[in-house]
Amino acid sequence: MRTIFTILLFSSLLFSYQKGDIVSSEIKDKLEMKDNKIYVIDFFASWCASCKREMPYLSKVNDTIDKSKIELIGIDVDEDLKKGQTFQKELREAKKLNFRVVDDPKGEIVKLFEPVGMPGLYIVKDGKVVDFLFGARDNIDKLLLDVLKEL
Amino acid sequence: MRTLYLSLVITLFGGCSIKDVKPWEKGTLAKETMREGGGDVLFKKFANHIYFSKEGSKGGGGVAGGGCGCN
Numbered sequence: 521m522r523t524i525f526t527i528l529l530f531s532s533l534l535f536s537y538q539k540g541d542i543v544s545s546e547i548k549d550k551l552e553m554k555d556n557k558i559y560v561i562d563f564f565a566s567w568c569a570s571c572k573r574e575m576p577y578l579s580k581v582n583d584t585i586d587k588s589k590i591e592l593i594g595i596d597v598d599e600d601l602k603k604g605q606t607f608q609k610e611l612r613e614a615k616k617l618n619f620r621v622v623d624d625p626k627g628e629i630v631k632l633f634e635p636v637g638m639p640g641l642y643i644v645k646d647g648k649v650v651d652f653l654f655g656a657r658d659n660i661d662k663l664l665l666d667v668l669k670e671l
Numbered sequence: 672m673r674t675l676y677l678s679l680v681i682t683l684f685g686g687c688s689i690k691d692v693k694p695w696e697k698g699t700l701a702k703e704t705m706r707e708g709g710g711d712v713l714f715k716k717f718a719n720h721i722y723f724s725k726e727g728s729k730g731g732g733g734v735a736g737g738g739c740g741c742n
Contacts, residue, residue: 565698597695630695640694
């Protein structure tokens with residue numbers, strides 16, 4: 521009984537990606553990921569103010585990294601695809617977004633990762649989740665670069 | 672009898688359960704209309720007036736973030 525209760529309590533953690541978990545081939549195919557590259561996966565949405573604020577900093581990181589080794593991928597989780605794409609267009613026009621974005625209106629990708637907060641940043645190396653950063657963070661660009669330097 | 676009791680317990684527990692809103696599903700909750708008074712500017716102004724007169728201070732009535740389940 522106690523085991524069942526514990527499993528139920530942590531069930532959401534059991535199914536979401538934790539550090540060291542291998543990313544499924546389904547996700548790899550959807551995001552066109554290669555095994556020899558480091559990927560920074562950013563979950564964002566148009567309604568998330570912190571995500572919007574974070575975007576220019578991530579674009580700044582994208583300018584400094586070696587793109588042959590590291591790649592940033594944005595996942596737009598807006599349920600309204602049109603709204604999400606308009607948001608992305610606005611960001612690109614304002615030069616606040618300079619990496620590729622995959623739309624996930626049905627939540628097929630985000631449901632596998634299950635980030636505990638938005639924006640949700642996952643760092644994936646050799647198909648494995650090595651680190652994550654959730655929520656609004658100060659100096660996210662420096663934080664992310666520090667994480668990437670250690671890999 | 673036992674089956675009936677068990678199904679009753681399951682139904683009662685099921686009735687009490689609420690599906691939690693995941694961080695990526697908060698698009699509707701983040702809308703202006705979901706706030707107290709919705710998008711009504713006058714209501715907001717009036718509510719703020721009450722709040723500030725009660726607290727004896729101005730500002731600090733809001734919270735940071737965009738309703739996205741983060742800080």
